[in-house]
Amino acid sequence: xxxxxxxxxxxxxxxxxxxxxxxxxxxxxxxxxxxxxxxxxxxxxxxxxxxxxxxxxxxxxxxxxxxxxxxxxxxxxxxxxxxxxxxxxxxxxxxxxxxxxxxxxxxxx
Amino acid sequence: xxxxxxxxxxxxxxxxxxxxxxxxxxxxxxxxxxxxxxxxxxxxxxxxxxxxxxxxxxxxxxxxxxxxxxxxxxxxxxxxxxxxxxxxxxxxxxxxxxxxxxxxxxxxxxxxx
Numbered sequence: 001x002x003x004x005x006x007x008x009x010x011x012x013x014x015x016x017x018x019x020x021x022x023x024x025x026x027x028x029x030x031x032x033x034x035x036x037x038x039x040x041x042x043x044x045x046x047x048x049x050x051x052x053x054x055x056x057x058x059x060x061x062x063x064x065x066x067x068x069x070x071x072x073x074x075x076x077x078x079x080x081x082x083x084x085x086x087x088x089x090x091x092x093x094x095x096x097x098x099x100x101x102x103x104x105x106x107x108x109x
Numbered sequence: 110x111x112x113x114x115x116x117x118x119x120x121x122x123x124x125x126x127x128x129x130x131x132x133x134x135x136x137x138x139x140x141x142x143x144x145x146x147x148x149x150x151x152x153x154x155x156x157x158x159x160x161x162x163x164x165x166x167x168x169x170x171x172x173x174x175x176x177x178x179x180x181x182x183x184x185x186x187x188x189x190x191x192x193x194x195x196x197x198x199x200x201x202x203x204x205x206x207x208x209x210x211x212x213x214x215x216x217x218x219x220x221x222x
């Protein structure tokens with residue numbers, strides 16, 4: 001089966017940089033994706049990594065190390081609106097997506 | 110212009126009833142999914158379909174039956190509803206079966222009393 005670990009909560013201040021880590025165990029690994037979900041809302045896609053390295057999308061970047069079964073989401077220049085839950089999801093080549101339990105990010109002024 | 114839409118947004122019903130949730134995507138994607146998110150916000154895949162064919166059925170009770178009349182629609186029918194079925198159900202779609210980039214509908218909050 002698949003399993004993922006990510007911190008349950010992270011707190012940071014506006015303007016800071018925060019990193020949310022995700023470690024995973026799976027067979028047939030295809031890629032790691034990241035989603036943001038505000039309270040009462042739907043998950044929205046942020047980024048994915050299929051290959052090792054860093055993917056940058058504006059203030060958000062995602063990193064993957066396949067050999068370490070590890071990835072992270074980096075959020076820069078934090079804003080209050082970034083307060084949300086962040087999920088990593090591992091995707092297999094059989095088409096299955098397993099989501100982590102989510103990290104609640106609180107951005108303080 | 111809504112990419113992935115679901116109806117209804119809220120559903121309150123009694124135990125033992127049968128209900129359906131509809132999902133449509135206008136993104137031209139080939140793969141569609143149903144997820145269940147419980148009160149602790151754990152998001153679990155239930156089913157995925159690629160071009161109307163079931164590819165993932167994740168140990169979901171057979172009271173849950175998905176139906177895909179075409180690749181733009183994936184409906185979820187639930188028989189004999191139980192209290193534990195109360196959750197938010199999300200439909201999603203992606204261009205490829207890999208599911209690396211999924212787009213979610215707004216969710217259907219199901220409450221079973």
